[in-house]
Amino acid sequence: MKRTPLVIAEYLQQQQAKHLYRKPRITTSAQQPEMVVDGVPLLTFCSNDYLGLANHPELIKAFQYAANQYGVGSGSAHLVSGHNIEHQKLEESLAEFTGRERALMFSTGYMANVGAIAAFAGKGETIYQDRLNHASLIDGGRLSDAKMWRYHHNDMQDLARRMNKGGDDCSMIITDGVFSMDGDCADAAALARLAKQHKSWLMVDDAHGFGCLGKQGGGLVEALGLSSDDVPLLMATLGKAVGSSGAFVAGDHDVIEYLIQSARSYIFTTAIPPAVAAASRKGLELIQTESWRREKLAKNIQQFKQGAAGLGLPMMSSDTAIQPIMVGSSDVAMRYSQQLLTHGILVTAIRPPTVPNGEARLRVTLSAAHTASQIEQLLVALESLNMTQKPEYAIKER
Numbered sequence: 001m002k003r004t005p006l007v008i009a010e011y012l013q014q015q016q017a018k019h020l021y022r023k024p025r026i027t028t029s030a031q032q033p034e035m036v037v038d039g040v041p042l043l044t045f046c047s048n049d050y051l052g053l054a055n056h057p058e059l060i061k062a063f064q065y066a067a068n069q070y071g072v073g074s075g076s077a078h079l080v081s082g083h084n085i086e087h088q089k090l091e092e093s094l095a096e097f098t099g100r101e102r103a104l105m106f107s108t109g110y111m112a113n114v115g116a117i118a119a120f121a122g123k124g125e126t127i128y129q130d131r132l133n134h135a136s137l138i139d140g141g142r143l144s145d146a147k148m149w150r151y152h153h154n155d156m157q158d159l160a161r162r163m164n165k166g167g168d169d170c171s172m173i174i175t176d177g178v179f180s181m182d183g184d185c186a187d188a189a190a191l192a193r194l195a196k197q198h199k200s201w202l203m204v205d206d207a208h209g210f211g212c213l214g215k216q217g218g219g220l221v222e223a224l225g226l227s228s229d230d231v232p233l234l235m236a237t238l239g240k241a242v243g244s245s246g247a248f249v250a251g252d253h254d255v256i257e258y259l260i261q262s263a264r265s266y267i268f269t270t271a272i273p274p275a276v277a278a279a280s281r282k283g284l285e286l287i288q289t290e291s292w293r294r295e296k297l298a299k300n301i302q303q304f305k306q307g308a309a310g311l312g313l314p315m316m317s318s319d320t321a322i323q324p325i326m327v328g329s330s331d332v333a334m335r336y337s338q339q340l341l342t343h344g345i346l347v348t349a350i351r352p353p354t355v356p357n358g359e360a361r362l363r364v365t366l367s368a369a370h371t372a373s374q375i376e377q378l379l380v381a382l383e384s385l386n387m388t389q390k391p392e393y394a395i396k397e398r
């Protein structure tokens, strides 16, 4: 249908009627549990700043130092004159930290995913993606011209069956490490075996595991003891646990050289400011030296999970910082979110198309920066909502 002004106006009205309208909130404070949002002080449980580094004085200092040295804008793409020594040093640190030969920065995680997938898969090939993969991975598949199969969530039998049917044309298996809306983890070891069997690439997007999982914070691959041979394409973002912004893909020398030559979202875009790279490097350093942040996060997750179980809340099975409370319909999820606001708490309602129809939820995210009493405050507010123990949603075959 042609998007005439009338069609657009009708669409906007419909989105509102379906409780699917989206609107950014304006924050006037730094990322931290207590924030001012649309002019109102709120206790927040929706940020991805899992380790509480986004507002850390050391990151700010690194950012300021690099801004003084190199200015604000990077001026151009990496391959023109935008690749600053700060980008270079960050890539080297990321390679060393992830135990890979090389790492390549992208301006955002979205761009890393679309760029890498479209570079590694093409016409006549097939990509296999978990149904619940992040939108940027799905969009990368669409952009690639390859055929795309979305296997049932974390269902290795379904994937194996589909791959056997597909024959030799599989170019990639792609998965979230920690699923961004459910909080559960991929069976990356089984995926690695299947990928090797079919001589295809395995790409893991560990945006929500990097920094949080594994003894050193190396993410899901570290937690599962997987090598670069198992996961040749490792992607993670810098805007979550690292406390900064941007993303990277880590892999062997040729993988990275290939991306430099062919990932369009790397080639045709302005490099992120060098100061952001400098702050990211400091965040990466703190991930390694301040393991107490991961321990605190784990403690907070435990406290919330125990409290939520005690209240009989309809939780998903997740041990990560992402703790979704399943609601079902979008209007009810919106109503609960509004009610929490009256308790001074911000938890966002996640609705379709971010999650499947009928699976709207409150996505609680925890951070090492939350205190025990703040988590208690959330639990008290959730109790007052009288949420039904039996959510109206029914998870369909995924």
Ligand code: PMP
Residues within 6 Å of the ligand: 107, 108, 109, 110, 111, 113, 134, 136, 176, 180, 205, 207, 208, 237, 238, 239, 246, 247
């Ligand atoms: N992958 C996953 C799993 C994500 O959750 C996100 C964003 N939250 C991205 C990629 C995109 O990262 P970015 O925000 O840096 O574009």
